[in-house]
Amino acid sequence: MGDLTSGTERLNAKLAQVHPAARQATDHWYVPRWVADRITWLADRTVEIGKGILDTVVDLLKGVVAPIYMFDYGLEWKDIRGQAKAVSDEIRPEVRPTNRTWKDDAADNYADAATLQKDAAARVGDIADKIGTSLLLCAVAALAFYATVLAVVVKLIAATVAAIAAFGSAVFSWAGALIILEEAGVNTALLATAGTALLAVLGTQATEFVTLAGEASDPTGFPNGRWPDAVA
Template sequence: MFSLAQYEAVIGEIERGTKTFEARLAEVIPAADSASSQWYVAEVLGELLQWIARETVELGTEILNFILDVFKGTTAPIFMFMDAYKWMDLKAAANGVSADITTQNLVIDNSDWSGKGREAYLGAAAAQSAAAGRIGSIAKTTSDNLMLCAGAGLAFYIVVAGVIAKLIAEVVAATTAISTAVFSAVGAMIFLESGAVNTMAIATAVGVLAAFLGTQVNALITLHGEAVDPISFPNGVWPNSNSAQYNDGTVKDGDADWSLKD
């Protein structure tokens, strides 16, 4: 289920998180330089801390760029949600037309209107009612698919937000370990050890999202096939949205759409 308010909150959290993560990465190498310059830190340990710091920043930058890459698609779920809303409006309008022009609603008791003209009109109206109902059904299914896609986008970015929060905590822990110098090498490795896991978490989420969206694309292709299928519509075409096809007002010249025959 997609919530626009929740989605905007998650996106805001990611935006703040990426900026915080970038700022924390900028603190790693200065912390290593400061620690390795202390008199009590052996040269070999200082070089190790600086190597860990450089590797941490390099890996962190790669992960950050990866996150910023997937972040480029954040507007898509919002547009999907908006389009789903519009398709539901279309569904309501089409179903309203379908209900209004049913034979039952068009037949008036004790009416003076009778004969072949009345029968032809009601026959045409029944077909148009069914066609309008078909449009309503297609609109609803399209809206449902768009909402599912928007919801999948929300779930994906929730995963991304969680990974960023974990990355920030780990790079802060690594920087703290580097700064202490004493017994810091093992603690400083925390980011390097978990970086691949965090990257894999996002990559897996990307794969799941791509597979889901692929399924939805197939569903929308099927919907397109139903929309252009002439079987569901009168005379094999979508119902006309205006009365242009009935502009011949004569009734007895033998060539009008509404021509009467004796």
């Protein structure tokens, strides 16, 4: 996040240097008025395009902490999965000493109830495992997206520096505008591609979450429709 924030600040500072560079190039007696006006127009468009992409990046930064939360919550769900599995493993009615001392209905009822609890704990562990995996997949996809955003910012900074150098000369001012225009097209396409990939992953995981929510709320897999209260 720090690299992205500092990158946007640097890009904004570089864009602020475009107009002064254009004015310096045109503030000479030998530069015709129509040439100066054209250079000023090019500088305006350059800054406008750069600011447009910068504003988009700043908006995207509002969700930059999301991958961190996804990782944290994903790991928490993995912990829940481990705890539920431990409970399921601990409940082993077939090896309990009581099975050798209890007889008839008492032993059968105990074994049946313990088996149901074992299965319910395993089910909770399975759901928690799937939720944790989905969150971690979302976190990885989001990190890849923001890595692309950072790459775009770095490329735009380099392009703006080159544009400023071009605007320093009335002869090559048009080249500065072309540099930004080219970068605008390439980087907008990069952001769109990365955004599409991110949405595809998030969409798939959202569907998975809906399915898991249905499984978690389905009472048929739990003893008496509830868990862990087997006798309610």
